[in-house]
Amino acid sequence: MKESLDLLLNLIKIYSPSRNERKASEYLSNWMKKKGFRTWVDEVGNCIGQIGNGRFHLFLLGHIDTVEGEIPIRIENNNLYGRGSVDAKGPLCAFAFAASQFINYADLTITVAGAVEEEAATSKGARFLLKNFTPNAVIIGEPSGWEAITLGYKGRLLMNYHISTPMTHSASDSKTPGEIAFDMWSKIQNYCANFNKNKKMFDQINPSIRSINSGKDYLVQWIDMVIGFRLPLGFDIESFKELIYDWAKGAKINFYGEEKAFKADKKNNPLVTAFNRAIKEDGGRALYKVKSGTSDMNVVGPVWECPIVAYGPGDSSLDHTPNEHININEYYKSINILRKVIKIYGEISLVHMKSD
Numbered sequence: 001m002k003e004s005l006d007l008l009l010n011l012i013k014i015y016s017p018s019r020n021e022r023k024a025s026e027y028l029s030n031w032m033k034k035k036g037f038r039t040w041v042d043e044v045g046n047c048i049g050q051i052g053n054g055r056f057h058l059f060l061l062g063h064i065d066t067v068e069g070e071i072p073i074r075i076e077n078n079n080l081y082g083r084g085s086v087d088a089k090g091p092l093c094a095f096a097f098a099a100s101q102f103i104n105y106a107d108l109t110i111t112v113a114g115a116v117e118e119e120a121a122t123s124k125g126a127r128f129l130l131k132n133f134t135p136n137a138v139i140i141g142e143p144s145g146w147e148a149i150t151l152g153y154k155g156r157l158l159m160n161y162h163i164s165t166p167m168t169h170s171a172s173d174s175k176t177p178g179e180i181a182f183d184m185w186s187k188i189q190n191y192c193a194n195f196n197k198n199k200k201m202f203d204q205i206n207p208s209i210r211s212i213n214s215g216k217d218y219l220v221q222w223i224d225m226v227i228g229f230r231l232p233l234g235f236d237i238e239s240f241k242e243l244i245y246d247w248a249k250g251a252k253i254n255f256y257g258e259e260k261a262f263k264a265d266k267k268n269n270p271l272v273t274a275f276n277r278a279i280k281e282d283g284g285r286a287l288y289k290v291k292s293g294t295s296d297m298n299v300v301g302p303v304w305e306c307p308i309v310a311y312g313p314g315d316s317s318l319d320h321t322p323n324e325h326i327n328i329n330e331y332y333k334s335i336n337i338l339r340k341v342i343k344i345y346g347e348i349s350l351v352h353m354k355s356d
Contacts, residue, residue, distance in 0.1 A: 001332045001335070003097075004093065004094075004097040004331070004332065004335055005080075005328060005331070005332075007031060007093050007096065007097060008080065008085070008089060008090060008093040008326075008331065009073070009080065009082075010027065011024060011027060011028060011064075011084070011089050011092075011093055012073055012080070012082035012083065012084050012085055012089055013073060013082075014027055015066075015070055015083065016064060016065055016066055016084070017065060017066055017067065017068045017119070018065040018066075018067075018116070018117045018118075018119045018120035018122075019065075019116075019117060019120065020065075021045050021064050021065045021114075021116045021117075022041075022045055024047075024064050024065075024114070025041045025045055025046065025047035025064055025114060025116070026041060026047075028047045028049075028064065028092075028096065028114055029041050029047045029048075029049065031096070032047075032049035032096055032100070032112065033049075035096075035100040035103075036051065036100070036103045036104075037049035037050060037051050037099075037100070037112070038050045038051070042128065042132075043128075044116060044124055044125055044128045045116040045125065046064075046113055046114065046115050046116055046125045046128065046129065047064055047113065047114035048111065048112070048113050049096065049099070049111070049112045049113075050109065050110065050111050050112075051099055051100070051102055051103060051105065051109075051110050051112075052102055052103075052104070052105035052106070052107070052108045052109045052110045053104070053105070053106060053109060054105060054106055054107045054108040054109050054346065054349065055109075055349075056107070056108050056109070056136045056137075056346075056349035056352070057108070057109045057110075057111065057133075057134075057135040057136050057137075058108050058109070058110050058111070058135065058136065058137050058138075058139070058342065058345055058346075059111045059113065059133060059135035059137070059138045059139070060095040060099060060110065060111065060112045060113070060138075060139050060141065061113050061115060061126065061129070061138055061139070061140050061141060061296055061300065062088055062089075062091050062092030062095050062112070062113065062114050062115065062140075062141030062312075063088050063092065063114060063115045063116070063118035063119070063125065063126075063141065063296060064089070064092060064114030064115065064116060065115075065116050065117055065118055065119050065120070065125075066083050066084040066087065066089070066119060067083070067087075067119050067320045069083060069322065070083055071083045071322060071324055075328070078327060078328050078329060079325040079326065079327055079328065080325060080326050080328055080331075081323075081324065081325040082324070082325070083324060084324075085314070085324055085325055085326040086143045086313075086314035086315065086316070086318045086319060086324050086325070086326050087119075087142070087143060087314070087316070087318075087319040087320065087324070088118075088141050088142055088143065088312060088314075090143065090312060090313050090314050090326045090331055090334075091141030091142060091143060091311070091312025091313060091314065091334070092112075092114050092141045092312075093331075094141070094312060094313055094331060094334045094335045094338055095112050095139070095141050095312075095338065096112050097335050098335050098338035098339045098342060099112050099338075099342065101339055102342060105346065107346035107347070107349060107350055108342065108345070108346045108349060110342065111133065111135070113125075113129060115129065115296060118295070118296055121156070121158060121256070121257035122257075123259075123296055123298075123299045125296075126296040126299040126300055127299060129300070130299070130300060130303050130304070134304065135304060135306060136306055136307075136349070137270065137271055137306055137307040137308065137345065138297075138300060138301075138304060138306060138307070138308040139271065139308070139309060139310070139311055139338075139341075140295055140296055140297045140300075140308065140309070140310035140311075141310070141311070141312045142291075142295050142297075142310045142311075142312050142316070143312050143313065143314030143315060143316040143318075143319065144289060144310060144311050144312055144314075144316070145287070145313070145314070145315065145330070146279075146282075146284070146313055146330050146333045146334045146337060147279045147282075147284030147285065147286060147287060147337075148286070148287035148288070148289050148311075149271075149272070149275050149286060149287075149288060149289070149309045149310065149311050150288075150289045150290065150291055150295075150297075150309065150310035150311070151263055151264045151266055151288055151289065151290055151309060151310075152202065152233070152261070152262060152263030152264060152290040152291070152297075153261065153262060153263075153290070153291045153293060153294050153295050153297055153298050153310075154202065154206075154230045154231055154232060154261045154290075154291065154292050154293065154294065155230070155231035155232070155233075155235060155237070155258075155259050155260045155261035155262075155294065155298065156228065156229065156230060156231065156257055156258065156259045156294045156298075157228070157229040157231060157237060157240075157241075157255060157257065157258050157259075158210070158226065158227070158228050158229075158255065158256050158257035158258075159226070159227045159228075159229070159244070159253060159254070159255050159256075160224070160225075160226055160252075160253070160254040160255075160256070161181065161184065161223075161224070161225040161226075161227060161248065161251055161252075161253060162222065162223070162224050162251060162252040163177045163180050163181055163184075163222065163223050163248075163250065163251040163252075164177060164220050164221065164222035164223075165177055165180070165220070165221060165222075166219065166220060166221075167216060167217075167218065167219055167220060167221055168221075176221065177214065177221055177222050177223040178214060178223055180223070180250070180251070181212075181223040181225055184247060184248060184251070185209065185225075185227075187247050188207050188227065188244075188247075189207065191205075191243070192204075192205045192206070192207050199232075201292060202232060202233075202290045202292070203232045203233070204230075204232060205229060205230070205231055205232065205235070206229070206230040206292060207227060207228070207229050208227070208228050208229075208230075209225060209226070209227055210226040210227065210228050211224075211225065211226045212224070212225045212226075213225075228257075230292050230293070230294075231260070231261055232261055233261040233262075233263055234261075235260075235261065237258060237260070241255055259294050259298040259299065260298065260302070261298070262297055262298045262301045262302060263290065264297070264301065264307070264308045264309055265307070266288065269307045269309070270307055270345060270348045270349075271307045271308070271309045271341070271345065272286075272307075272309060273344070273348065274340075274341040274344040274345045274348065275309065275311065275337070275341055277340070277344050278337045278338075278340035278341045278344060279337060281340060282333065282336060282337060282340075291310075291316065293316075293319075295310060297310055311334070311337075311338070311341075312334060313326060313327070313330045313331045313333070313334035314326045314327075314330070314331075
């Protein structure tokens with residue numbers, strides 16, 4: 001397994017925050033080429049490797065970008081520390097190494113993709129892949145833990161809020177931009193609290209202030225806020241926007257980063273069957289998760305409309321943190337699970353082909 005650890009270690013060493021992924025994509029492309037993959041870096045910067053020549057197409061979609069913030073790379077107590085170790089170079093390298101064991105595989109065509117800008121609220125890489133591939137099944141590379149698979153992610157909406165007023169004396173009874181912005185935030189909190197009553201996490205709206213800044217000159221004073229919303233399945237985003245516009249009279253509002261929540265079908269999903277069997281063979285019992293964040297599953301799931309799950313080593317609570325690290329034994333174990341899943345899914349695909 002040392003070779004798989006070297007792959008992850010070398011990829012983590014290449015700092016690749018969103019929109020600066022090129023060197024990392026080229027490194028992974030070259031590694032896969034040496035392993036016998038058909039490889040290329042596409043026009044938006046995604047790293048693509050293909051292996052096997054079967055009729056059924058299994059797509060392993062990870063992302064090669066990270067959030068900003070370098071972390072000293074080190075190994076302590078069998079944990080590898082570094083930006084992207086969990087989110088999500090660990091899962092991506094597990095994909096590449098597991099798939100590399102299937103050179104000239106006749107049962108499947110396997111594509112490994114390291115997509116760009118997953119962390120930039122644009123998902124530029126995944127959106128480009130939508131135009132060029134139509135796989136039969138997809139595994140998204142995100143941390144779930146070695147014996148868990150993720151079936152769904154909440155939606156997202158981001159909002160820029162700007163309010164400005166003429167300068168007033170501090171003794172004036174006119175509301176300041178800060179007070180107006182606070183009133184706006186209170187309305188949002190109250191609405192979400194009422195909506196969330198007696199609902200589980202995945203069914204709630206979760207608002208957060210991402211940033212807030214104030215300023216003034218001799219004539220005008222202002223507040224800028226970025227507010228994020230995590231949204232449940234089936235939520236009426238357009239009606240919610242209209243409500244906020246109504247609350248925010250006098251303020252400038254700009255919405256962006258919109259993604260609808262998505263949840264995969266658990267029944268009649270051959271990937272769920274494959275992971276169940278693989279995890280059981282390794283002494284575990286498959287757990288099923290839904291996440292409060294978003295992933296490229298939100299982008300490709302509704303369009304490709306094929307069996308899909310997310311899987312990968314690592315603890316997702318460490319995503320984006322200064323303490324990000326992955327347990328090396330868990331990384332190895334996930335590679336073994338993925339090898340088995342690929343083989344089992346190939347067997348299931350053969351049965352489908354014969355029945356056709």
